[in-house]
Structure formats: structure tokens, C-alpha cells
Amino acid sequence: MASALVEQLLNGLTIGMVYVLLAAGLSVVFGVMDVINFAHGELFALGAYFGYAVATVDGGGFWAALVVAPLAVAVVGAAIERYTVRPLYGRNPLYHILLTFGLVLVLKDGIELVWGPRPKELSAPAVISGTVEAFGFTYPRYSLFVIGIGAVLAAGTWLALNHTRYGLVIRAGSMDREMVTYLGIDIDRYYTLVFAFGAALAAIAGLVLAPRNGVDPGMGDSVIIPAFVVVVLGGLGSFRGAVVGGLGVGVVQTVMRSYVPVLEGLVVFLLMIGVLLVRPQGLFGDPEFEEAGDLFTASGGVLTDARRRQLGVAVVALLALAPLGSGVLYSPFLLNSLFVTVLTWALFALSLDFVMGYAGLVSLGHVLFYGVGAYVTVLVVMHAVPSVVLALLVGVAICLPLAWVIGQLSIRVAGVYFAMITLGFAELFAQIPNKVTQINALLATPWLPTWLRLPALRGNRGLFGIDPVYGLTGGPGVGAVQVVGGVDLLYYVVLAAVVGSYLLARRLMQAPFGSVLQGIREAEQRAEFVGYDVTAYKRRAFVVSGGLAGLAGGLQALADGGVSTSYLAWIQSGKVIVMTMLGGMGTLYGPMLGAGAFFGVKEFLLPVTEQWQGVLGVLFVLFVIFVPEGLVSIPATVQARFAGGPSGGTPVEEPDPVDREVGD
Amino acid sequence: MAADADAHGSTTIGTADDPVLETRGLVKRFGELVAVDDVSLRIPRGEVRSVIGPNGAGKTTLFDLITGVLAPTEGSVRFAGADVTGLAPHERVARGMSRSFQLTDVFGGLTVRENVRLAAQAARDDGFSPADWLLRPTGSFVDVLADAEAVLERVDLADRAGERAATLAYGDRRRLEIGIVLATDPDLVLLDEPTAGMSREETAATMALVGDVLADRTLLLIEHDVDLVLDVSDRVTVLDRGSVLASGTPAEVAADDDVQAAYLGGSR
Numbered sequence: 001m002a003s004a005l006v007e008q009l010l011n012g013l014t015i016g017m018v019y020v021l022l023a024a025g026l027s028v029v030f031g032v033m034d035v036i037n038f039a040h041g042e043l044f045a046l047g048a049y050f051g052y053a054v055a056t057v058d059g060g061g062f063w064a065a066l067v068v069a070p071l072a073v074a075v076v077g078a079a080i081e082r083y084t085v086r087p088l089y090g091r092n093p094l095y096h097i098l099l100t101f102g103l104v105l106v107l108k109d110g111i112e113l114v115w116g117p118r119p120k121e122l123s124a125p126a127v128i129s130g131t132v133e134a135f136g137f138t139y140p141r142y143s144l145f146v147i148g149i150g151a152v153l154a155a156g157t158w159l160a161l162n163h164t165r166y167g168l169v170i171r172a173g174s175m176d177r178e179m180v181t182y183l184g185i186d187i188d189r190y191y192t193l194v195f196a197f198g199a200a201l202a203a204i205a206g207l208v209l210a211p212r213n214g215v216d217p218g219m220g221d222s223v224i225i226p227a228f229v230v231v232v233l234g235g236l237g238s239f240r241g242a243v244v245g246g247l248g249v250g251v252v253q254t255v256m257r258s259y260v261p262v263l264e265g266l267v268v269f270l271l272m273i274g275v276l277l278v279r280p281q282g283l284f285g286d287p288e289f290e291e292a293g294d295l296f297t298a299s300g301g302v303l304t305d306a307r308r309r310q311l312g313v314a315v316v317a318l319l320a321l322a323p324l325g326s327g328v329l330y331s332p333f334l335l336n337s338l339f340v341t342v343l344t345w346a347l348f349a350l351s352l353d354f355v356m357g358y359a360g361l362v363s364l365g366h367v368l369f370y371g372v373g374a375y376v377t378v379l380v381v382m383h384a385v386p387s388v389v390l391a392l393l394v395g396v397a398i399c400l401p402l403a404w405v406i407g408q409l410s411i412r413v414a415g416v417y418f419a420m421i422t423l424g425f426a427e428l429f430a431q432i433p434n435k436v437t438q439i440n441a442l443l444a445t446p447w448l449p450t451w452l453r454l455p456a457l458r459g460n461r462g463l464f465g466i467d468p469v470y471g472l473t474g475g476p477g478v479g480a481v482q483v484v485g486g487v488d489l490l491y492y493v494v495l496a497a498v499v500g501s502y503l504l505a506r507r508l509m510q511a512p513f514g515s516v517l518q519g520i521r522e523a524e525q526r527a528e529f530v531g532y533d534v535t536a537y538k539r540r541a542f543v544v545s546g547g548l549a550g551l552a553g554g555l556q557a558l559a560d561g562g563v564s565t566s567y568l569a570w571i572q573s574g575k576v577i578v579m580t581m582l583g584g585m586g587t588l589y590g591p592m593l594g595a596g597a598f599f600g601v602k603e604f605l606l607p608v609t610e611q612w613q614g615v616l617g618v619l620f621v622l623f624v625i626f627v628p629e630g631l632v633s634i635p636a637t638v639q640a641r642f643a644g645g646p647s648g649g650t651p652v653e654e655p656d657p658v659d660r661e662v663g664d
Numbered sequence: 665m666a667a668d669a670d671a672h673g674s675t676t677i678g679t680a681d682d683p684v685l686e687t688r689g690l691v692k693r694f695g696e697l698v699a700v701d702d703v704s705l706r707i708p709r710g711e712v713r714s715v716i717g718p719n720g721a722g723k724t725t726l727f728d729l730i731t732g733v734l735a736p737t738e739g740s741v742r743f744a745g746a747d748v749t750g751l752a753p754h755e756r757v758a759r760g761m762s763r764s765f766q767l768t769d770v771f772g773g774l775t776v777r778e779n780v781r782l783a784a785q786a787a788r789d790d791g792f793s794p795a796d797w798l799l800r801p802t803g804s805f806v807d808v809l810a811d812a813e814a815v816l817e818r819v820d821l822a823d824r825a826g827e828r829a830a831t832l833a834y835g836d837r838r839r840l841e842i843g844i845v846l847a848t849d850p851d852l853v854l855l856d857e858p859t860a861g862m863s864r865e866e867t868a869a870t871m872a873l874v875g876d877v878l879a880d881r882t883l884l885l886i887e888h889d890v891d892l893v894l895d896v897s898d899r900v901t902v903l904d905r906g907s908v909l910a911s912g913t914p915a916e917v918a919a920d921d922d923v924q925a926a927y928l929g930g931s932r
Binding site: 507508510511512513515516518519521522523525526527528529530531532533534 | 731752753754755757758762763765769770771772773774778781782783785786787789792796797798799800801802803805844847848
């Protein structure tokens with residue numbers, strides 16, 4: 001018993017040390033330059049791959065790898081800082097999330113391009129294999145090695161930050177960047193250094209974990225979320241927090257795995273949510289931390305109201321006629337897969353923009369509502385009523401109160417912490433389909449009614465085999481109109497739901513409710529001081545948004561004929577943020593356009609290159625840097641450039657002050 | 665506008681002897697620093713009160729405590745006969761308290777008209793059904809629109825109503841902010857250095873505007889320009905290092921030795 005516990009602890013500390021190395025880099029980079037680096041996990045993977053390359057080459061080996069890989073990754077990190085992160089300093093830290101999300105796609109695809117998708121193995125040298133015995137217990141040497149190297153590096157980092165001139169400049173720069181530059185110090189050089197150093201720590205973490213867990217392209221994905229949990233738990237920017245959080249999470253996670261398996265995978269997120277609710281700034285975070293920089297929102301384009309309305313009607317008409325060309329002009333696949341996907345994701349992006357573009361809440365957990373909507377819709381069709389429309393409505397009806405509860409808990413924390421707490425909730429829900437049995441075992445108590453127990457969700461295999469047009473055909477009256485077949489009918493359901501949702505959102509934005517949201521977007525403090533309860537408005541926007549996202553998920557699940565855990569994966573939240581940004585936050589049609597552009601580019605690239613994700617990532621990085629207002633801002637920018645010459649040129653009409661879409 | 669005062673209960677405030685605003689022993693500490701130290705104010709209805717003091721005297725912190733941006737470490741704020749110490753800013757606004765900021769704060773991306781309309785809409789908030797609030801276009805709320813137009817006329821921005829607030833010149837933006845304050849139909853207005861950064865002419869014009877459109881309200885004013893303060897105020901409170909150094913009519917304060925020494929530098 002005691003030896004089992006010691007082994008658990010040792011395992012926990014080993015994984016904990018890896019978290020410390022990861023979190024230390026993330027946290028210091030955030031503390032110094034306010035950058036949330038989602039690509040940190042890919043730098044971790046890159047460390048393992050570089051290490052693998054060096055270790056397996058002639059004359060290489062593990063020890064050489066341990067020196068070369070971190071240096072190489074540091075160079076990559078420095079380049080990332082210099083050429084992509086630097087242009088964004090001074091903007092809201094949320095842009096760094098978006099930027100580095102693009103970098104994730106690029107780096108991951110790059111790794112697959114060079115090393116292929118299959119996992120690699122890397123063995124540890126003999127010196128650190130096997131076990132040692134002391135005080136009557138047996139310890140794996142490798143764990144001791146990881147703990148040792150982690151402890152040395154953490155102590156070294158602490159010393160460097162607190163007892164060197166470099167550390168002093170870096171700490172001063174994190175407090176007041178301007179003041180440091182006035183002192184004649186080239187702070188940018190230090191930033192590059194810090195970023196490179198963080199990258200090197202991540203690389204070491206990846207490499208030391210490789211002999212134990214292997215090397216594969218998904219390794220970055222699997223650590224980045226826990227690493228962020230550690231950072232948020234400890235407090236963004238706090239080195240001490242990273243160390244305590246990393247070791248704590250490592251140990252708790254490992255111990256839970258053996259003693260309370262139902263909580264495995266859940267406990268870290270529960271821990272994070274709990275800590276943030278009690279101490280919104282994390283365990284060791286700075287309570288005075290405030291974010292700088294605004295979110296860029298797009299506003300009215302170059303079209304007049306009437307022209308825009310015509311365009312909108314034309315697009316809807318074209319989409320309505322699209323099934324007629326199916327099988328003639330293009331394959332039915334295009335219609336029922338691509339078009340439907342674009343439409344549902346347009347709705348998903350619209351729902352996100354409702355909170356992100358109008359209420360300034362960047363939700364990293366929006367996939368929660370999308371996934372819950374999808375699961376509920378499928379379950380209702382399978383077990384309750386064979387009616388697609390009713391099932392979709394039930395899905396929305398469940399998402400609305402869910403969004404209210406999660407909004408109630410999350411909106412108390414601001415900015416980056418809000419993004420992380422919503423991510424935490426989404427990850428909690430993502431675990432449920434794989435834990436139905438355990439959760440039901442917990443619920444199997446006499447004082448809870450049996451209907452409260454979860455239905456079978458079949459984990460990663462998902463629930464499939466539903467007919468997407470249940471209740472739509474064959475009913476009285478409806479069956480007579482058989483102009484369009486079953487699958488096309490679903491297309492129309494999707495089209496009607498998406499257009500209807502857009503019109504509803506537009507209507508809300510034209511009403512007092514939406515006008516207050518726009519006021520909050522422009523000047524939150526002002527809105528509070530003309531008498532609006534800003535928090536309550538944000539929560540209401542979150543509820544509307546959750547309902548729309550649930551509808552989008554339900555529609556997509558119907559189109560796919562079922563649902564699986566991929567509907568709850570955090571990467572989907574990332575994708576929808578990408579689309580919203582791409583199109584243009586703060587307009588309703590922009591994000592929808594972004595969804596179209598995203599899938600359009602993907603469809604275009606798919607036959608051209610296997611690395612379409614990487615290319616998409618590059619495009620996205622360029623977008624964040626150069627066109628932060630999104631696609632919808634391009635016409636106005638172009639017009640301004642060509643119309644307003646030095647001689648004055650033709651007088652450019654003052655851009656419409658209100659967002660035209662909702663301001664008529 | 666004044667006719668709408670009933671909308672949020674300003675008629676219940678009571679006799680002229682009752683202060684509109686009363687602070688009792690307000691203290692605000694930030695760690696070791698005592699920014700506001702035991703400040704008690706009584707502002708009767710209709711008074712124009714100025715708060716002056718050197719930089720760092722705690723004037724803006726005092727405003728933040730009164731309006732609910734910050735919670736006091738000790739002491740209480742009573743407004744319109746009720747204790748509002750625990751209320752959020754928007755709840756105090758709903759009871760008739762309104763403020764402007766040292767750094768002008770307007771809805772930059774919205775039109776001048778929409779800026780004022782949002783404030784007027786907030787003032788009439790109680791009168792709408794949820795369905796109206798969610799789905800009825802703002803253009804169909806004629807009362808709110810009329811309120812907004814009336815305010816735009818009074819602050820002389822009617823001809824610029826269609827412009828984006830962010831494109832206005834500094835002085836005009838200040839005026840717009842006063843318009844926003846006016847449109848919330850407040851009983852008590854707190855203005856934080858309304859003429860900061862203005863030329864002499866702009867300052868005069870702004871003070872004339874304040875005197876004109878806010879004359880029937882109770883005013884609490886932070887000012888740097890001592891001459892200005894002595895002209896327009898009924899009473900003046902001098903803050904120094906967080907506590908009240910002197911309080912009285914402009915003449916009394918100007919003659920006060922402590923004030924001479926601490927603030928006016930003895931030059932007057």
C-alpha cells in the first residue's frame with residue numbers, strides 16, 4: 001500500500017514537473033508581454049521531434065538531443081516572437097490567442113509534413129533506465145531524472161528572474177513597458193529572449209517526456225489545455241503559481257486516476273473552475289491585473305442599406321434554389337455536406353459573435369453549447385419523439401438555461417480568465433460521453449429519481465443511425481408535397497433555421513436590448529453609468545448565444561446522421577473563433593461570411609495539398625496581423641485607399657456611423 | 665425633461681433640508697495608502713458644490729466612492745434619503761445619480777444621437793415590456809427619441825447628431841458627455857474636471873452650458889481652475905491628502921489660512 005502510494009506520488013511529480021516546465025514558459029511570457037501562447041504545446045512537440053531527429057542520427061544520442069533540441073526550438077520561438085507576435089503588442093491579449101491558434105495549425109502541419117503522422121519511439125539511455133532502491137522503496141530512475149532536471153531548471157529560472165540584471169529588466173518591463181524604454185533599454189530584445197527561453201523550456205519538457213509517452217503529432221494538443229489550467233490555477237504571470245500549480249495538478253491527476261477514476265480528466269477542470277470562482281486572479285495572481293487594448297470590431301461597409309438588403313435576399317434565393325442544380329451542376333455531396341456544413345457553422349459563428357463581437361466576451365468554450373445541442377437533438381430523436389423540429393427545439397431549450405448557469409458563474413471573471421473558465425466548462429462536458437457509466441453509478445442513489453441518470457452515449461464511438469428527416473415527411477398534408485426528396489428537405493430545414501436565426505439576431509440588435517449591447521461594446525463604463533446593468537446584459541447575450549449555438553450543433557448532428565465526442569472537442573471552439581475573426585467581429589453577417597470563407601478555402605486546398613490546415617493557419621496568422629477587422633472591412637479599406645488621394649480626390653462619403661446592418 | 669422626473673421617484677426626496685447626498689466618514693485605503701480619509705459631506709438639494717485640492721488629494725477617488733466604482737473601506741454614502749453604500753453604479757444611476765469622467769467617455773463608434781438615445785432609454789427603462797425590449801425596433805420608441813432630440817437641442821449638437829461620436833472635436837465630445845448625463849435625468853450630477861484641457865473660450869462656453877442645462881440639478885464638481893470654482897459654486901470643499909481641509913462659501917474658503925498655505929500657495 002505504502003509503496004503503491006510512493007509510486008503514485010513519484011509518477012505525479014514526474015508529470016507535474018513536465019507541467020511546471022511548460023507552465024513556467026507560458027506564465028513568464030504572459031507576465032512579461034501579456035501574450036497567451038496557444039502554440040506553446042506545439043513548441044513542446046517540436047522539442048520532442050527535434051530531439052528524436054538528433055537522438056536517432058549517427059553520432060547523435062539522447063544527451064546531444066537534450067542540448068540541441070531546446071536551442072533549435074528557442075530559435076523557432078525567437079522567430080515567432082519577432083515576426084508574428086511583435087506586431088500585435090498593445091492590442092488586446094485575445095489577439096494573441098487567435099494568432100497563436102493559427103500558429104498551432106501551421107506548426108502541427110509542418111511536423112506532420114516532415115515526420116509523418118505515425119508515432120515515433122525514443123528510448124532513454126541506460127543510465128536513466130531501470131530502478132533504484134532506497135529506504136525500502138523502488139524508484140524508476142527515469143522519474144528521478146525528470147524530477148531532477150525539472151527542479152534544476154525551475155530553480156535556475158527563479159534565480160535568473162530574481163537575481164540577475166536580465167531578470168530585473170524583464171520584471172520591470174512587465175510592470176511598465178514604456179518606463180523601461182525611457183530608461184534607454186531596448187525592451188524588444190528582452191522580449192525575444194524571454195519568448196525563446198519559454199520555447200526552450202517547453203522543448204525540454206517535450207523531450208524528457210518522449211521516452212515515457214512517445215512522440216506523436218497530437219502530443220502538443222494533449223498537453224496545452226492542462227498546461228493552461230496550471231497557469232490559470234497558479235495565476236497568470238506568476239512563476240511561483242506555475243510551480244505550485246504544475247506539481248499540484250500532476251499529483252492530483254495521478255492519484256485521482258487510481259482512487260477516484262470517475263474524476264480522472266475532470267478534476268483539473270473542476271479545480272480550475274473552483275479556484276477562479278473563489279479567487280478570480282488564480283492562486284498567486286495579481287488582483288490588480290487589467291487588460292489593455294480594444295477588440296477591433298468591424299462596422300458598416302461600403303454598401304448602402306438597400307443594396308445590402310438586395311444582396312442578402314439574393315444570397316438566400318440562390319441558396320434556396322441550390323438543390324435544383326444538385327446532381328447536374330455539382331455533386332449532391334457538395335450540397336448536402338459542404339453547403340449544410342457552411343450554413344450550420346455560419347450559425348455557430350453568428351452565435352459566438354453575439355457574445356464576442358457585441359458583449360466583448362471571448363468564449364473559448366462555445367463548443368459546449370454546440371455539442372450539448374447536438375447530443376440532445378440526437379437523443380430526443382432516438383428515444384423520445386421522432387420529430388426533427390421538436391428535437392431541435394428541445395436542444396435549444398436545454399442550452400438556454402445551461403448558458404444562463406454557466407454565464408452566471410463565468411461572467412464574474414473578466415477577459416482572459418473568462419476565456420479560460422469557459423474552456424474549463426467545455427472540457428468538463430467533453431468528458432461526459434466517456435464517463436456515463438461512472439456518473440450513473442454516482443447518481444444511483446435511492447433519493448434521486450432514475451430518470452435523472454444519463455442515457456448511453458457510447459463515448460468516442462458516438463450515437464449514429466438516425467434519419468435526419470424524422471417527422472418531416474409522411475405527416476398529414478406534408479407528404480403531399482414531395483417536390484424535394486428527404487435529404488434536400490433537411491437542407492431546407494437548415495437553411496430556414498439559419499436564415500431565421502440571422503433575422504432574429506438582427507431584430508434583437510435593432511431593439512433596445514441590442515442597442516445596449518452595442519453601447520457596452522463601445523464603452524462599458526459609460527454603459528454602466530447611464531444606468532445599465534452591464535453584467536446582466538452580458539449574461540443575457542450569453543444565453544441567446546448559447547441557444548443559437550445549440551441549434552447549430554443540433555442541425556449539424558442531423559446532417560451527419562448522429563453525434564460523437566468530436567462535437568465537444570475544444571478545437572471546434574478554436575475553429576469558430578477563427579471564422580468569426582476572419583469574417584469580422586461585431587457585424588452579424590461577417591462571421592457567417594467567415595464560415596463560408598473558411599470552408600471554401602479548405603475545399604479549394606483539399607485537392608491541392610494535404611497540408612491544407614497549415615496553409616489555412618498561415619492565412620489566418622496574416623489576417624490577425626494585417627486585417628484584424630476581418631473580411632468585411634476590406635472593401636471600405638480598399639475604397640479609402642483609392643478614393644482619398646493627396647489632392648483630396650472625390651469626397652468620400654463619411655462611413656455610416658452605426659453598424660448599417662442594424663442601424664436602419 | 666423635468667416633467668419626466670416622476671419616472672424615477674425624484675418627487676419622493678423630501679424637504680429642502682434633507683441633503684440629496686450625504687457621506688459619513690468615508691475612508692478608502694489602498695494597502696498602506698489612505699486615498700480618502702474620513703470625508704463627510706452634506707450636499708443639500710440644488711446646491712453647486714465644488715471639490716478642489718492639489719493632485720493626489722483624493723478627489724477622483726471620492727467620486728468613485730460616491731458613484732460606486734469603488735467600495736469604501738469604512739463609512740457610508742446616503743443618496744436621496746437611502747443608504748446606497750452597497751449598490752452597484754448602475755443602481756445608483758437608476759436612483760438619479762449621474763457622472764462624467766476626467767477622461768471623456770462616450771460611445772465612440774455610435775452616432776451622437778445614439779449616444780444620447782441610449783441614456784434616455786435607460787432613464788425610461790421601467791416602462792417597457794420584455795417583448796418590446798427584445799424585439800421592438802428602437803426607432804419606434806417615440807418618447808425616448810423625443811427625449812434624445814430635446815437633449816441634443818439643449819447641448820447644441822442637433823446638427824451633428826448623425827456623426828460618429830469619436831469624430832467629434834474634444835470640446836464637442838465634452839458637450840456630448842454632458843448631454844448623456846442630462847439625458848439620464850439625474851437629481852445629482854458629478855462632473856470630474858469638465859473643463860480639463862480646454863482653452864479659455866472653451867472653458868467659458870462649457871461652464872455656461874453646465875450653468876444653463878444643469879441649473880435645476882444638484883451639482884458636485886471637481887475643478888482645478890480655482891477662479892472658475894469661486895465664481896460658480898455655492899460652497900467649496902477643499903481636500904488635501906485625502907481629508908477635508910476646509911469647507912464653506914467661496915469667500916470663506918478663499919480667506920482660510922490653511923487653504924492659503926496648502927493650496928493657493930499664499931499668492932492670493
